[in-house]
Amino acid sequence: MKCTTCFHQCEIPEGGRGFCRARICENGKIRPENYGCLTSLALDPIEKKPLYDFHPGSLILSAGSYGCNLRCPFCQNYEISQENLHGRSLYVSPKQLVEEAKKYVPAGNIGIAFTYNEP
Structure with a gap:
């Protein structure tokens, strides 16, 4: 099957994964294997x-998952964007993520940013 999520246009065989390591053929x-799977959650300055x-x-609550369609040699988020290769992500439902963000409103949090990896 052909994945059309990004410019790589990966041909993914049954049971395989694309260049991003997050899209699989099942x-x-x-389908995105990383939906709701977080490898990082941090309160960051905007x-x-x-x-x-x-x-x-x-401040903004930064949520990141594994999977990236880039391989930048200078990437400072490599451990976050490729973390699931080591099996260390945690499922967080959309509702749980919103509740977590609300906890930080008194500290100055203004929302949620999905970050650390592409797309």
């Missing part, structure tokens, strides 16, 4: 995001 369909001028001085 029962003749491409200035670390591409939203530099958006609410400066505030």
